[in-house]
């Protein structure tokens with residue numbers, strides 16, 4: 001068989017026909033609302049964020065200090081053992097300079113780009129990162145390996161959310177400069 | 186294992202931005218073509234496997250049930266499978282399980298995707314795959330992960346963005362010879378680098394389009410396959426593997442889950458030196474860097490070395506190790522679940538010498554297709570031989 005010998009299906013609708021209202025479709029915006037319970041591990045994690053602290057969970061078998069924390073070690077497949085506070089500093093593992101919003105719409109000209117990053121948190125096991133944002137930095141100056149520190153909302157504005165940290169900003173006088181963790185696979 | 190399994194027929198629709206057809210109409214078109222291609226009817230089919238990605242694209246819950254009549258699934262043992270973008274190569278694996286087990290002699294495998302129903306853009310639906318308690322409040326777009334993985338890969342090995350852009354140039358050009366292609370075009374590296382920056386280092390032309398489309402194959406056990414066709418293409422190895430969904434703690438420079446899936450498939454197919462024995466491949470390429478990243482995970486290139494093979498022309502259709510001769514997700518299009526099956530079909534056609542203008546020289550005997558998905562941590566691989 002060769003694809004070229006068949007008449008292939010699918011009819012591409014033309015943008016001008018869609019815009020002219022020639023394409024009929026049924027539209028609906030489902031209005032579903034969810035309340036996601038935070039659970040045991042993330043519940044404590046978010047509660048500590050409200051207090052301005054980052055907490056992890058340690059497995060005494062493999063020795064990993066895990067963030068976000070979890071009540072079971074997925075590798076050892078046993079309960080984790082203890083809560084461990086981390087620092088609110090870390091190292092940029094990777095980052096992007098993003099000009100679009102979550103729904104793919106473009107950030108208007110003149111507005112700053114989003115600066116998502118993976119940040120390896122000090123005190124957690126090497127290579128253990130979380131998704132967050134960078135701020136107070138020129139996008140061109142961001143580097144993998146850069147040392148950063150959390151910038152917190154004011155205590156009265158915190159609500160027990162990952163957004164209680166507004167973003168991470170470069171450490172002025174980094175005590176040590178990392179290059180991101182080197183990991184074997 | 187119960188019995189050997191072959192691909193004996195294939196069907197595909199065009200991949201388009203927004204199809205007039207519904208998902209089930211697309212599924213029907215691909216499924217019917219697959220049956221016609223090997224002169225079978227639905228009566229000859231003993232089991233049906235459907236692959237389709239997030240229900241959120243369609244806004245239709247239980248999409249497996251919704252698509253089932255288009256897939257030919259009614260009054261048959263029918264199952265839907267789904268591992269995000271990895272679905273399209275998990276589909277032949279899923280069908281293989283049905284037949285290799287000896288439970289069925291034939292299985293019709295259909296993958297369909299209609300992304301265009303989600304407005305204003307299907308990217309919006311992807312937000313919901315991030316962790317709902319610790320990540321979604323940051324308003325992420327899926328492009329963040331790709332951009333950051335691209336950056337980590339590029340920085341770890343000191344790769345030039347120009348070399349990565351070449352993937353787009355190659356694949357979109359290859360797609361000019363694919364009759365289902367949505368974005369075939371002749372472009373230059375500068376066109377890629379000068380296209381709109383979505384999320385540095387990802388530009389518009391680094392990313393595959395969103396698409397509507399469907400693909401289907403017919404699988405048959407050893408005896409049935411030989412009755413149906415004199416050119417069966419055997420599924421010699423299958424592999425799949427899932428890594429940690431704590432993606433921010435994974436090694437983003439290297440897709441370990443792809444290596445694990447590939448090793449599983451190679452072991453089964455008796456492949457010891459993939460660089461020599463895999464003559465042609467369709468690694469999953471929803472973004473430019475992913476083709477290179479995946480070649481390394483598939484052990485078809487050393488770590489950080491895939492870009493050099495591309496620059497040297499090794500992965501062109503007339504090179505020693507052609508990659509994405511179809512045009513890939515970047516050129517043919519990316520209707521999530523159907524993309525991997527399109528890739529499987531390309532290897533099927535190439536091994537049969539039936540790929541038309543896309544045919545690679547040298548009559549390859551062994552090739553593979555690979556896809557990747559979920560929260561970017563599932564690898565699916567099939568090794569095919571004639």
Ligand SMILES: [Zn+2]
Nearest residue numbers: 059062073076
């Ligand atoms: Zn452990």
